[in-house]
Amino acid sequence: MEESSHDPDEILGIREDLRRLKIYTIDGASTSEIDDGLSVEVLSSDDEEGDTRQRFWIHIADADRWVPRGSRILEAAKRRMTSIYLPTGGVHMLPSRLSVNLMSLNANKDTQALSLGVELLPSGAIDTNAPLIVTPSLVRVSYRLTYNEVDEMLEEGVGYDEEWQLGALLTAAIKRRLFRSRNGSSEAMIPHPVPQGSVFVEEDESAEDGVRIGLNVDVSHNAGVNNTVSSSGGAGKGSELDYAAPVSPANLLVTEMMILAGEAIGKWGAICKEQDKAVNGDCVVPYQLDLPYRSQKKPAFETNERGAMTFEHLKQTNKGYGYCAAWYVRRFFSPVKVTLSSAPHAGMGLDCYVQWTSPIRRFGDLQVHAMVKRYLRRKRINELLTNNQTIPEGITSIDIGYPLPNLSPHPTNTNDEDSYEIDFNEGIGLFRAARPLMRSSQLYWQFEYVRRLISKSPDVAWECTVLGCVDTARNQYTVYIHELGLEHRYLSEMGRLEEGMTLWLAVRSVQPRMGLMTLTLAPERAVEESKVAGNRKRKAGERDDQ
Numbered sequence: 001m002e003e004s005s006h007d008p009d010e011i012l013g014i015r016e017d018l019r020r021l022k023i024y025t026i027d028g029a030s031t032s033e034i035d036d037g038l039s040v041e042v043l044s045s046d047d048e049e050g051d052t053r054q055r056f057w058i059h060i061a062d063a064d065r066w067v068p069r070g071s072r073i074l075e076a077a078k079r080r081m082t083s084i085y086l087p088t089g090g091v092h093m094l095p096s097r098l099s100v101n102l103m104s105l106n107a108n109k110d111t112q113a114l115s116l117g118v119e120l121l122p123s124g125a126i127d128t129n130a131p132l133i134v135t136p137s138l139v140r141v142s143y144r145l146t147y148n149e150v151d152e153m154l155e156e157g158v159g160y161d162e163e164w165q166l167g168a169l170l171t172a173a174i175k176r177r178l179f180r181s182r183n184g185s186s187e188a189m190i191p192h193p194v195p196q197g198s199v200f201v202e203e204d205e206s207a208e209d210g211v212r213i214g215l216n217v218d219v220s221h222n223a224g225v226n227n228t229v230s231s232s233g234g235a236g237k238g239s240e241l242d243y244a245a246p247v248s249p250a251n252l253l254v255t256e257m258m259i260l261a262g263e264a265i266g267k268w269g270a271i272c273k274e275q276d277k278a279v280n281g282d283c284v285v286p287y288q289l290d291l292p293y294r295s296q297k298k299p300a301f302e303t304n305e306r307g308a309m310t311f312e313h314l315k316q317t318n319k320g321y322g323y324c325a326a327w328y329v330r331r332f333f334s335p336v337k338v339t340l341s342s343a344p345h346a347g348m349g350l351d352c353y354v355q356w357t358s359p360i361r362r363f364g365d366l367q368v369h370a371m372v373k374r375y376l377r378r379k380r381i382n383e384l385l386t387n388n389q390t391i392p393e394g395i396t397s398i399d400i401g402y403p404l405p406n407l408s409p410h411p412t413n414t415n416d417e418d419s420y421e422i423d424f425n426e427g428i429g430l431f432r433a434a435r436p437l438m439r440s441s442q443l444y445w446q447f448e449y450v451r452r453l454i455s456k457s458p459d460v461a462w463e464c465t466v467l468g469c470v471d472t473a474r475n476q477y478t479v480y481i482h483e484l485g486l487e488h489r490y491l492s493e494m495g496r497l498e499e500g501m502t503l504w505l506a507v508r509s510v511q512p513r514m515g516l517m518t519l520t521l522a523p524e525r526a527v528e529e530s531k532v533a534g535n536r537k538r539k540a541g542e543r544d545d546q
Contacts, residue, residue, distance in 0.1 A: 007065060007112075008399040009136035009373065011392050012380045018115055019140040022165060023059060025105055026254050029146045033083075033092070034104040035061040035360045037141050038257055040165040041117070055117050055130075056172055058261040059139050061103045062112035063359035064369040067094065069398045081430040083361035084438060087201045087213075087445040092361070099360045107144040113137045114369055118264045120172055124179030126260075132268045136373060150250035170249055173256035180259070184298065185349030190329060192322025194467075195219050197485025199445040213449045217485035219247070258357045259348060265372070266293060266352035270342045272375070283382045284405050289375040291354045291368060292424040295343035299332035307332065319500030320465040323480055327467040327487070338424065363427060371422050374401045440515065446486060447512035454507050461504045461522035461530040464490075466497045479503060479519070490519045504530065 009015040021039040037059040042052050067073045077093050084091040092099055105111050117133035118126055126132075143163075145153075150166060153159040159166035181188035197217045204212035269291040276287040301308035311332070314325035333347065342352040356368040377400045381391055385405070397404050401420045454460055464479040467487065475492040490505065497503075506522035522530075 006068065006394070008068075008377055008395055009065070011394045012377055014376055014380050015112070015136040015138055016115070018057070018059070018113075018137045019110065021057060021139070022142045023057075023105070023139055024150075024163075024166065024169075025107070025141055025144050026147060026150050026250055027144075029148070032096070032104070033099045033360045034106060034141075034144070035063075036254075036258065036357055037105045037113070037139065038169055038254075040168045043119075053119060053130075054168060054172075055119050055133075056169070056257070056260070057115055057117050058257055058264075058357070059105065059113040059115045059137065060261070060357050060369075061105055061360055062114050062136060062369070063094070063099075063103050063366050064114075064373055065112045065136075066098050066102050067366065069370060069401070073098065077363055077366065078427055079430075081363045081427045082434050084434050086438060086441045087199045088441075093363065094360060103360055105139065105141050107141045110138060110140050113139045114372065115139065116261055116264055116268075118260065120175065122175075124172075124175035124177075126264055126267060128267060128271070132264060132271065134265060134268050134372060134376070136376065145250075147248050147250040147254075150253070151248055154249050166253075169257065170253045172260075173253045176256040176260055177252065180349035183349035184346060186333075186347045188349070189299070190322075190326045192318075193219050193326050194323045194480060194487065195485050197446060199442060199449055201445060208452060213445055213452065215446070215449055215484065217483075259350075259353075261357050262294075262353045262355055263348075263350045265356055265368075266291065266342060266350075266354040269354065269372075270352065283378075284385050285378045285381050285400060285402055287375060287378055287382075288371075288401070290340045290371065290422075290424075292338045292340065292364065293342050294336050294338055294345055294353050294355055296336045296345045296347045297334040298346040299329065300334065301332060304332070314499060317500075320467060320480070321500075323465055324467050324499045327478065327480075340424075363431070364424060367422050367424055367426075374399070374422075378402065443515055444512050446484060447510050447515070447517055450484070450507055450517065451510045451512055454510070459506065459523065459526040459529070461506055461526040462519075463530070464503045464505050464519075466499055466501050466503060468499050469497070479505065481505070488517060488519065493521055 007015070018039075021041060023037040023039045025034050025037045027034055039057040039059070041055040041057060043055055044052055067077060073094065076095075080091075080093045083093045094103070103111075105113065113136075115133070115135055115137040117131070119130040121127050150159065153163060153166060154170060159170070177187060195217050196219075197215055200214045200216070202212045202214065203210060207213075269289055272287075272289050276289070279287075301311075311325060311329050314328055315322070319325065336345075336347075337343075344351050345353040354368060355362070356365045356372075359366040359369050377395075381395070381400065384391060391404065395404070398420070401422070462481045462483055464481050467478045467480050470476050470478055470489065475495060475497075477490050477492055477497055478487055479490045480487050490503075504522045504527040505519040506526060508518040508520040510517040
């Protein structure tokens with residue numbers, strides 16, 4: 001295709017060959033768009049003791065390489081803004097021939113990436129005295145692994161022996177989680193986040209309407225602590241928290257490395273801008289490195305003293321296994337803001353954060369890649385001109401987002417100034433509209449899952465935890481249905497309810513297409529049958545674990 005032949009980073013000689021590194025990708029088994037890889041590089045110190053240190057590399061698929069500025073593919077991506085993931089399948093931002101075949105970091109194949117190298121202090125903080133490296137790269141993934149495979153390798157010791165890099169990455173991830181928690185991140189504030197259910201739909205001729213609905217319940221982004229551990233500290237088996245999937249070390253590893261990448265590129269951007277102030281006036285091509293920093297204020301406890309006391313009480317008493325506090329504190333969080341100035345992100349526990357690790361599925365991340373790479377290209381062109389060298393043939397003004405200087409022997413400029421601009425607010429409305437679409441689709445299939453279940457077993461009872469009251473006049477509460485991983489409204493038939501108490505509820509009616517479900521107290525017989533069925537499942541699980 002027309003976009004595939006032009007690689008400005010290769011032409012300028014700034015695409016670094018990192019094929020020497022052993023790179024792992026860690027994704028779900030069904031993931032087809034593989035946009036991130038991880039590796040560890042051992043560095044020798046200059047001191048007399050000869051100690052070694054580690055540099056952690058995060059490699060992100062170089063989507064900008066295949067979707068350059070001014071291309072038709074870019075315009076198509078702009079119209080979609082994001083990939084949409086539904087229980088029935090995905091609608092991708094980019095054509096699969098690009099996103100899956102050319103862009104993805106597929107194993108045993110040379111692929112282009114935008115790579116970041118960072119070193120950490122023992123505390124888990126970024127070592128800003130060590131080089132922060134950001135470079136277009138050529139990489140070759142050594143292993144494509146799933147989360148389950150990495151969890152097994154770590155559990156069995158392989159991740160600390162033959163594949164020691166996985167153990168090193170997990171150790172770094174744990175340090176990073178503790179570092180952010182000490183800085184007041186949401187993980188420290190909410191040690192027991194509420195697990196959420198997600199459904200998936202598969203073709204199955206034996207199922208109703210030819211589709212089977214599956215349900216997983218887990219903690220988003222592996223936040224907080226292990227939700228299969230009860231409040232008393234015992235193992236999850238036999239506890240009320242058995243419905244949630246256990247914490248995955250591999251998930252923690254990937255989550256923290258991606259967050260590290262966001263903080264590191266934010267710090268790199270701030271450092272570059274500060275350094276460029278001294279030289280920008282002497283440059284033939286001016287530097288520009290505007291990044292979309294995501295910031296969030298600390299929870300506004302000081303403006304609601306009573307609410308703050310309620311939250312602390314719920315947290316200290318561990319009401320509802322900690323879920324009540326997690327639900328209640330949401331009202332104190334401010335929305336995330338995006339600005340071109342570095343600012344703290346309280347929820348992350350970071351001084352700065354830039355989102356850029358999913359350019360295949362988020363247009364905003366693709367924009368960040370373009371900004372970073374244009375900056376690196378301008379820097380290289382200024383180096384060439386300072387050394388009285390010419391700009392290589394093939395470089396265009398769109399590649400650098402600025403008219404090429406007349407010193408270029410083959411100036412290729414454009415009068416289309418729109419191709420120069422990178423607007424991080426462009427299409428943000430479309431991006432925001434995708435979220436409720438994905439939520440409503442999930443809710444429909446969750447309710448359809450319930451409808452099918454009660455059509456076969458009308459008296460099924462659901463174990464629920466009362467999270468809190470939303471309307472005191474009507475005695476309306478939010479309850480958490482453990483087996484579904486679903487928060488839902490319930491009009492109490494018992495008057496006032498206490499936060500954290502357990503209820504066994506049945507579904508009075510459910511209308512998936514209308515997005516409606518009504519709960520009622522379950523008959524005692526249904527409760528006993530559901531408890532017996534739950535015990536059978538737990539015993540089967542214990543046998544499977546042995």
